[in-house]
Amino acid sequence: MxxxxxxxxxxxxxxxxxxxxxxxxxxxxxxxxxxxxxxxxxxxxxxxxxxxxxxxxxxxxxxxxxxxxxxxxxxxxxIVRPTPNDPPVISTTLGSQSVYLSVGDSIMFDVTGTDVAEDVVNLSFQGIDFDPSSLGMQFSGGSGTGTITAPFFWKPDCRILSLPQPLIVKFTVRDNSCFSRNSDTTTAFLYFTDRKNLEADFTPANVFTPNG
Structure with a gap:
């Protein structure tokens, strides 16, 4: 032609x-x-x-x-050959995965997802066998290229005393690779006590005076 x-x-x-x-x-x-x-x-x-x-x-x-x-x-x-895809990595600013709280305390920490390949990564969270938003837990999550950081905040009230403990919160970071999408997770274990009850149950030690 x-x-x-x-x-x-x-x-x-x-x-x-x-x-x-x-x-x-x-x-x-x-x-x-x-x-x-x-x-x-x-x-x-x-x-x-x-x-x-x-x-x-x-x-x-x-x-x-x-x-x-x-x-x-x-x-x-x-024939398309997939490029290697290293999984993203998730981390938090918590010193330990186990956190101990009393009613009325508050907890705040950052969650970060990082991808060395600079893929777009997405942060999310979920409660294991409970709805975190119904208890007032706040986590915006979101997406970012290469890295994303989002804060977690919670101030528990007395409703938690009727729940089994620990409350388990799982955070996940996922990449958007076209072939095999990879992810990483981390978990926080939240334990709690009723401070008022502890104070009411407290029995002071015997007090001795000079007069006997």
Missing amino acids: DDLNERLNFTITPVDFTEPALTLSTSGAVITKQGEPVKSSFCWPDCSINRETPYTFEVAVEDNGCPVPLQDKFNVKI
């Missing part, structure tokens, strides 16, 4: 997988020089590439010849 001033139309179609759509840099072009090839490149969104088996495309070109346009097409198989 090298007739001067002839228009060529390119298409590329997935054969053995569903789109998202592929985009061509040039969908149509006109031959301006005899014998000179016309080229087009295509763009494939990164996270459409999420399997290790080959992808098959049909590449076609058609001219605008009259009375019958001519067409040529062929299949292309592409």
